[in-house]
Amino acid sequence: MQETANNNVANSGYLEIISFHLGKQVFCVNIMSVREIRGWAPSTTLPHSPPHVLGVINLRGSVIPVIDMAIRLGLPAIKPTERSAIIVTNIAGKLVGLLVENVSDMITVNNADLQPAPDVLPAAERALTKAIIPVDQQMICYLDLDALFSTADDDLAA
Amino acid sequence: MLISRKLPLAAALLTVVSIGVASVVSLQIGSSAVNEKITEKLEAVVDGRRNQLETFLANLQQDLTATSQNNLMRIALEGFKYDWGFLGADVTPELKRRYITENPFPEGERQKYDTAQKPDDAKISSYDQSHERYHPQLREMAESRGWEDFFLVDMNGNVIYSVNKHDDYAGNLRSDALKNTGIGKVFEGILGNEVTDRTVFADYAAYPADNGKPAAFMGHALNSQMGMVGVIIIRVPSGKIADIMSNTAGLGETGETILLNSDGYLISDSIRTADNDMLTVKIDSDLQENAAGSAVVVGDLAGYRNMDASAAMTGVKFDGADWTVAALIDKSEAGASMVMMRNAILGLSLLLLLGAIAVSTWFSRSMTKPIEALVENMRRLAEGDTSIELAGEKRKDEIGEMVRSVAVFRNAAIEKVALEREADETRSQTEKRRHDREAAKAEETALMQQAVDSLADGLHKLSEGDLTIRLERPFIESLDRLRVDFNASVEKLNATLSDVSENIMGINGDTGELRAAADDLSRRTEQQAASLEETSAALDEITATVKSSSQRADEATTRVAEAKQSTDSSSKVVAEAISAMGRIEDASMEISKIINVIDEIAFQTNLLALNAGVEAARAGEAGKGFAVVAQEVRELAQRSATAAKDIKGLINKSGEEVKSGVTLVRETGDALGMIANHVNAINDQINSIATAAREQAGGLTEINSAVNQMDQVTQQNAAMVEETTAVTHRLTSGAASLESLVRQFNLTGSRHVSVPVQAAMPGPAHKTAASNPVGRSKGPTGVSASTAGSRPVQSPARNMLNTVARAFGAGKSNNPTAASQDDWEEF
Numbered sequence: 001m002q003e004t005a006n007n008n009v010a011n012s013g014y015l016e017i018i019s020f021h022l023g024k025q026v027f028c029v030n031i032m033s034v035r036e037i038r039g040w041a042p043s044t045t046l047p048h049s050p051p052h053v054l055g056v057i058n059l060r061g062s063v064i065p066v067i068d069m070a071i072r073l074g075l076p077a078i079k080p081t082e083r084s085a086i087i088v089t090n091i092a093g094k095l096v097g098l099l100v101e102n103v104s105d106m107i108t109v110n111n112a113d114l115q116p117a118p119d120v121l122p123a124a125e126r127a128l129t130k131a132i133i134p135v136d137q138q139m140i141c142y143l144d145l146d147a148l149f150s151t152a153d154d155d156l157a158a
Numbered sequence: 159m160l161i162s163r164k165l166p167l168a169a170a171l172l173t174v175v176s177i178g179v180a181s182v183v184s185l186q187i188g189s190s191a192v193n194e195k196i197t198e199k200l201e202a203v204v205d206g207r208r209n210q211l212e213t214f215l216a217n218l219q220q221d222l223t224a225t226s227q228n229n230l231m232r233i234a235l236e237g238f239k240y241d242w243g244f245l246g247a248d249v250t251p252e253l254k255r256r257y258i259t260e261n262p263f264p265e266g267e268r269q270k271y272d273t274a275q276k277p278d279d280a281k282i283s284s285y286d287q288s289h290e291r292y293h294p295q296l297r298e299m300a301e302s303r304g305w306e307d308f309f310l311v312d313m314n315g316n317v318i319y320s321v322n323k324h325d326d327y328a329g330n331l332r333s334d335a336l337k338n339t340g341i342g343k344v345f346e347g348i349l350g351n352e353v354t355d356r357t358v359f360a361d362y363a364a365y366p367a368d369n370g371k372p373a374a375f376m377g378h379a380l381n382s383q384m385g386m387v388g389v390i391i392i393r394v395p396s397g398k399i400a401d402i403m404s405n406t407a408g409l410g411e412t413g414e415t416i417l418l419n420s421d422g423y424l425i426s427d428s429i430r431t432a433d434n435d436m437l438t439v440k441i442d443s444d445l446q447e448n449a450a451g452s453a454v455v456v457g458d459l460a461g462y463r464n465m466d467a468s469a470a471m472t473g474v475k476f477d478g479a480d481w482t483v484a485a486l487i488d489k490s491e492a493g494a495s496m497v498m499m500r501n502a503i504l505g506l507s508l509l510l511l512l513g514a515i516a517v518s519t520w521f522s523r524s525m526t527k528p529i530e531a532l533v534e535n536m537r538r539l540a541e542g543d544t545s546i547e548l549a550g551e552k553r554k555d556e557i558g559e560m561v562r563s564v565a566v567f568r569n570a571a572i573e574k575v576a577l578e579r580e581a582d583e584t585r586s587q588t589e590k591r592r593h594d595r596e597a598a599k600a601e602e603t604a605l606m607q608q609a610v611d612s613l614a615d616g617l618h619k620l621s622e623g624d625l626t627i628r629l630e631r632p633f634i635e636s637l638d639r640l641r642v643d644f645n646a647s648v649e650k651l652n653a654t655l656s657d658v659s660e661n662i663m664g665i666n667g668d669t670g671e672l673r674a675a676a677d678d679l680s681r682r683t684e685q686q687a688a689s690l691e692e693t694s695a696a697l698d699e700i701t702a703t704v705k706s707s708s709q710r711a712d713e714a715t716t717r718v719a720e721a722k723q724s725t726d727s728s729s730k731v732v733a734e735a736i737s738a739m740g741r742i743e744d745a746s747m748e749i750s751k752i753i754n755v756i757d758e759i760a761f762q763t764n765l766l767a768l769n770a771g772v773e774a775a776r777a778g779e780a781g782k783g784f785a786v787v788a789q790e791v792r793e794l795a796q797r798s799a800t801a802a803k804d805i806k807g808l809i810n811k812s813g814e815e816v817k818s819g820v821t822l823v824r825e826t827g828d829a830l831g832m833i834a835n836h837v838n839a840i841n842d843q844i845n846s847i848a849t850a851a852r853e854q855a856g857g858l859t860e861i862n863s864a865v866n867q868m869d870q871v872t873q874q875n876a877a878m879v880e881e882t883t884a885v886t887h888r889l890t891s892g893a894a895s896l897e898s899l900v901r902q903f904n905l906t907g908s909r910h911v912s913v914p915v916q917a918a919m920p921g922p923a924h925k926t927a928a929s930n931p932v933g934r935s936k937g938p939t940g941v942s943a944s945t946a947g948s949r950p951v952q953s954p955a956r957n958m959l960n961t962v963a964r965a966f967g968a969g970k971s972n973n974p975t976a977a978s979q980d981d982w983e984e985f
Contacts, residue, residue, distance in 0.1 A: 016775045018768070031775040037768045039761070083761060103764075106771045106789070 016108050017133070018087065019140050020100040022070045022078065027100075027141045028107070028133065033089050037103055040084035051077075054099060059088060066097035072148065073128070091149045107140075109133055114142065162522045169518030173511050181503040189496050196492045199408060200470035201454045204485040207415045208452075208472050210402045211483060215476050218376065218394065219357045221303055226378040226390055234292040235310050235380055235388045238318040241285035249316075253285070253328035261323065268323035269297050289319075297321050304395035306373070311389040315345055326367040339365055341391055344377040348389050354379040359477035362396075362425045362437060372396070372425065372436040376477075396426070396436070403483075404429040412465065413487030420480040422446060430463060445471045446482050459486055468492055528557050536564055544571050605634035609641070616644055625652040626906050652906050659900050665893045672886045679879045686872050693865060697858065704854045711848035718841040725834040732827035739820045746813050750806060757802040763795035 017028040018037075036059075043055035043066045052071035056063045066086060070078045078084065078101050086097040114131040130144040225231060245252055256274035263270050273290035275283060300308040300321045310319040315331040329336055331345040340360035347358040357378050365373035377391035403415050403426040417426040422442055424435045431439075441462050448455040449471035459469035469486035528550045535546045546568065550561045612629060619627040625648055629641045770788035774781030 018772070031772055034772050037765055037772065039765060082758075085765065103768055106768060106775075106792075 013111050014108055015111055015114070016106065017140070017142065018103065019105045019107055019135075020069075020085070020087065021102040021104055022073065022075055022100060025075065025141065026104065026138050027069070027073075027143055029087065029089065029098075029143055029145055031106065033091065033145050034087055035090050035095060036088040038086050038088065040080045040082065040086060040099065043097075057086070057097060059095065059097070062095065064088065064095040064097050066099055067149075069098045069100055073143075089145055091145050096149060107135060109135065160526070162519075162526045165522035165525075166515055166518040170511060170515045173514040177507040177510055181507060185496070185500055185503065188499055189493075192492070192496055196468060196487065197456050197470070200413075200468060200485045200487065201456060203408060203415060204454055204470040204472050204483055207402065207405075207485065208474055208483045211399070211417070211474055211481075212476075214398065214402060215474075219477075222357050222376055222378050222390070222392060225299070226380055230292075230295065231310070231380055231390055232382060232387065234288075234296065234319070235312070235390075237288040237292065238285070238310060239312050239388070241283075241288050242312070242316065242318045244284060250328045250330075256286070257289075257323050258325075258327060265324075266322075269293075269321050271323070292319075293321075300392070304398045306393035306395055306397075308393075309341070309391040311345055311377075311391060313349070313386070313388060315349075324368045329367075336367065339363070339367065340373055340375040341365075341367075341377075341393075344375045344391055345389055348377055348379050349386075352386070354381050354386055357477065359479060361479040362419060364437060374425075374479075400426050400429075409485065409487055410491050411488075412467075412491050413485065415483060415485045417474075418446060418482040418484060420482075425481070428463075441484075443469075443471075445469060445484075449473050449482050449484075450480065458489075459484075462486070466490070525557070528553070528561070532557070532560055532564065539564065539568055539571075542571075544568055602634075602636075606637065609633035609637040613640060613644065620648060623903050625655070625903055655900055655903050655905055658896070662893050662897050662900070665889065669886055669890045669893070672882070672889075676879055676882045676886065679875070679882070683872060683875050683879060686868075686875075690865060690868060690872065697861060697865070701858055704851055704858065708848060708851040708855070711844050711851060714844045715841065715848070718837055718844060721837045722834060722841070725830050725837060728830045729827055729834070732823055732830060735823045736820055736827075739816050739823065742816050743813060746809050746816070749809055753802045753805050753809070757799055757806075760795045760799035760802060764792055764799070767792035767795060 016031040018031050018034055019026055019028040021027075038059075041057060043057045045055040046053065046065075049055070052068050054066045054068050056065050068078060070076060078099060080099060084099060084101060085103045086099055087103065088095055088097050113135075114133055117126055117129040117132055119126070127147040128144060129141055130147075131142040133140040133142055242249060257271065258268065260274065261268045261271045272293055273286045275286035275290065296308060296319070305321075307320060307322045307324065309317050309321075309326075311331060312318050315333075317326055317329050317331065320327045326336060326341065331337065331342045336342045337346070340363050343360045344358050347353065347360075357376050360375045362372045362374045364370045374394040374396070375391055376394055377389050379386045380388040380390055399417065403417055406414050406429070409415070412430070414428060414430050416424055416428055418441060419425045419437075422440050423437045424439045424441070425437065428435045428439070439462075441459070443457075443459050445455055445457045445459065448457075450473045452473060454470055454472045456468070456470045459465075459467045465486075465488045467486040467488050469484050471482050471484045474481040474483055531549060535548060538546050548561050548565050548568070550558060551565060552558065553561070612631060612633065616627055616629050627648060628645050632638050633641050767788045770791070771785055774785035774788055777784070
C-alpha cells in the first residue's frame with residue numbers, strides 16, 4: 001500500500017495529508033495510510049510495554065495497539081482529553097492507533113512543495129521525517145510511518 | 159397495856175416478819191443462781207476438754223498416717239527385714255540378748271543404746287549397722303511427737319525394731335504372749351482386714367510386756383507399690399492426754415476433768431491424787447450412760463475421791479473406743495458462797511431488829527411524856543391555878559395542838575380579872591371635866607357679839623363703794639383674824655382697781671397699732687392676688703407650648719412609622735432581586751450545559767467528516783465529490799464549535815455580571831437595613847420627647863393644684879383680716895365700758911384716766927373692706943361691705959387654673975368643685 005501511495009504522489013503530483021497537533025508542533029501523515037479517525041477511549045495497558053505504547057483498544061472486534069505519538073517522537077507526553085483523537089493507520093498491513101492531541105485538518109499539497117528534512121540528524125532519526133511541508137505560516141512535519149514503526153514493530157513483537 | 163410498851167413491840171414484830179421473808183426469798187434466788195452458774199461452768203469446761211481431746215486424737219492419726227507415707231520407714235523396714243533374715247532361727251533370743259540383757263542402760267533408758275556392735279568385735283553384724291543408722295532418727299521422731307514407743311513389724315508379726323526395747327522387742331505379735339495385747343490386736347486388725355488406708359486403734363489395757371502398765375496402741379500399714387510390706391505401730395502418748403485433762407482452770411480447789419473408758423475406769427491420771435489412777439479407779443454412775451452421745455449431761459456424782467460432787471459429762475468416740483470426758487467439782491466448795499451469804503443476811507437482820515426496837519422505844523417515849531405533863535397541868539387549871547407553865551406549845555403535832563388549846567383556856571381566865579379593875583377607875587374622872595367647860599363658855603359669847611357688830615359696819619361701807627374703810631379696833635383673839643383679813647381684802651381690791659385703770663389706757667394704745675397692721679395685711683393680700691393672676695397667664699402660655707410640642711411629637715411618630723414601612727418593603731424588594739439574580743445564574747448554567755452538548759456534537763461531526771474525507775481520498779477520483787461535501791460538513795462543524803465557544807464566553811461574562819449585580823443589591827439591602835435602624839433610633843428619640851411632654855403636662859397639673867392652694871390661702875387670709883378688724887373694734891368699745899365701770903369706785907390715791915371712746919368710728923375697718931377685692935356681706939358690727947356689694951367676683955387664680963385645665967382637655971376639668979367655686983361668694 002505504501003508503494004501505491006507513493007505511486008499516487010508521483011503520478012498525480014498532489015499529496016493528500018491529515019495534519020494533527022502534538023503540543024504546539026504540527027505533524028501529518030499520508031491520508032492513504034489512514035483507515036479511520038476516532039475519539040479517544042481508554043486503552044488496556046499491556047504488561048512490560050515500552051513507555052510510548054499506551055496499550056490496546058477494541059476496534060470493532062479486532063484488538064489494535066495504541067501508540068502515544070508524542071513520546072514516540074521524543075516530545076513531552078500527551079494528557080488524553082475528550083478532544084484527543086486516535087488515528088487508526090495501516091502500517092505494513094497492521095492496524096496501529098496513534099494517539100494525537102487534536103486532528104487539525106485534511107490538506108491537499110503539491111508534491112513540489114515538499115521540502116527534504118535538513119541533513120543534521122543521524123540516519124535512523126532522519127528517516128522518521130520524510131519531508132517538511134510549509135503551509136500558510138506553519139511548518140508541517142511529514143512523518144514516514146513505515147520508518148516510524150519498523151522499530152515499533154520490533155517493540156510490539158518483543 | 160401502856161402505849162409506851164405497845165409501840166416498841168409492834169415495831170419489833172414488823173421488822174422480824176419483813177426481814178425474815180426477804181432473806182428467805184433472796185437466799186432461795188441466790189442459791190438457784192449459783193447452782194446454775196456452776197452447771198454452766200462445768201458444761202463449758204467439759205465441752206472444751208472434749209474438743210481439745212478430739213483435736214489431739216485427730217492430730218495423732220494424721221501424724222501416724224503421714225509417717226507411714228515416709229520413705230524412711232519403708233527403707234528402714236526393708237533394711238531390718240533383710241538383716242533379720244541373716245540372723246537365722248535364733249533371731250529372737252539373739253536380739254534380746256544384744257539389746258536387752260546386754261544393754262548397758264537400765265530399763266526405761268534402753269533407747270539410748272544406739273548399737274550392739276563393739277569396736278573390737280571381729281564379726282560385723284549387719285543388723286547392728288542398720289540399727290546404728292536408723293535408730294537415732296527413729297528415736298528422735300518418737301520423742302519429738304511424744305509417742306511412748308514406736309514399732310516396725312514385718313508381715314509375719316515379728317517386731318523387728320522397737321525404740322524402747324521392752325520385752326516385746328524381737329517378739330512375735332502372733333505368739334501367745336502378745337496376741338491378746340493391744341499391740342497384737344492392732345496388728346491383727348490391720349493384717350487380718352487388710353486395712354491399708356487408715357489407722358487402727360486399740361484401747362487402753364494393761365500391757366504385760368511393760369510390767370502391766372496401761373497402754374493404748376495405734377497402727378498403720380506400710381505400703382509399697384507391691385502392696386502392704388509391713389506395719390508401723392505407736393504406743394499412744396498418755397502423758398499428752400494427761401496434760402490436756404490436768405488443766406483445772408476455773409474448777410476451784412477440788413474440781414478437775416477426767417477421762418473414762420467405756421467400763422467407767424479412769425484412763426487419765428487424776429492430778430488430785432498421788433497414785434496413778436489409770437485403769438485402777440472406777441466410777442459407777444448413770445451419768446456416763448446418758449453421756450454416750452455428743453450432748454453434755456449434768457448431774458451429781460458421789461463416791462469418787464470420797465466427794466459428793468456436781469459433774470458434767472460428754473462422750474468422745476474414737477476409732478472404736480467410747481470414752482467419756484467428765485468435769486466435776488465438790489458440792490461443798492460450790493455451796494461455800496451460799497453459806498457466806500446466809501450468815502451475812504442473818505447478822506444484818508439481827509442488827510436491824512435491835513435498831514428497830516431502840517428507835518421505836520425512843521419514839522414512844524417522846525410521845526407519852528408530854529401527854530402525862532399536860533394531863534397534870536389541865537387538872538391544876540381546873541382547880542383555878544393560872545400560874546401553870548405549859549411546855550411544848552411550839553410542837554407541830556397533835557400534842558402541840560392540845561397544849562395550845564390549854565393555853566387558850568389559861569389566858570382567858572387571866573384577862574377576865576384585869577378588865578373588871580379598869581372599869582371602876584374611868585367612871586370618877588369624867589364627872590370632874592364637865593364642870594370646868596360650862597364656866598368658860600359664858601365669857602366667850604360676850605366678846606363674839608362685839609366683833610360681829612364691828613364687821614357688819616365695815617361691810618356696809620364697802621357696799622357703798624368706799625374702798626378707804628379700815629377696821630382699827632381689835633376683836634377677841636379667836637375672831638381677830640377676820641378683821642385683819644377684811645382690811646387686807648379692801649387694800650387688795652383698791653390696788654387691783656387702780657391697776658385695771660392703768661391697763662385700760664394700754665389697751666387703747668394697742669388697738670390703734672392693731673388697726674394699722676390690719677391695713678397692711680389687707681394691702682399685701684391684694685398684691686398676692688395680682689401675682690396669682692400673672693402666674694395664671696404664664697401657665698396658659700406654657701400649656702399651649704407643651705400641647706403643641708406633644709402634637710408635633712405624635713406627627714413625627716407617624717412619619718417615622720411610614721418610613722419604617724417603606725424600608726421594610728424595600729428590603730423585600732432587595733431579597734426578591736437577589737433571588738431573581740440567582741435564577742438567572744441557574745438559567746445560565748443550564749445554557750452552558752446545552753452549549754457543551756452542542757460542542758460535543760460539533761466535535762463528533764468533525765470526526766465523522768474527517769473519516770468521510772479519508773474514505774473519499776481512498777476512493778480516489780470517484781470520491782472527489784464526496785470529499786467536497788465532507789469538507790463542507792467539517793467547516794459547518796467547526797463553525798458551530800466556534801459559535802458554541804463564543805456563547806460559552808458570553809454566558810460566563812453574563813454570569814460574572816450577575817454576581818456583581820447580586821453583590822450590589824446585597825449592599826443596597828444592607829444600606830436599607832441601616833436606614834431602618836436609624837429610623838428606629840429616631841422613633842425612640844421622638845417617643846422620649848413625647849414622654850417628656852407628658853411629664854411636663856403632669857408637672858403643670860401639679861403647679862395648677864399649687865396655685866389653687868395658694869388661692870385658697872389668699873381667701874382665708876382676707877377673711878382673717880376682716881375678723882381682725884372686727885375684733886379690734888370690739889376691743890376698743892370693751893375698754894371704754896371697763897373704764898366707766900372702774901369709775902364707780904372711790905379709790906384711795908385716785909388716778910382715773912380718760913379713755914377716748916371711739917365707738918362710732920369704723921374708719922379703718924371701712925378702708926379694709928373697700929380695698930379688699932373680695933366681696934364681704936357678713937362683716938361684724940359696724941363694718942360695712944356696701945362698696946364691695948354682693949357681686950360675685952372671678953378669682954384670678956381660679957381663672958388661670960381653668961385655662962390650664964382647658965388646655966389639657968376635658969379630662970382635667972372633671973373636678974366638680976372647680977365650677978362651683980368660681981364664685982367667691984362662698985367665702
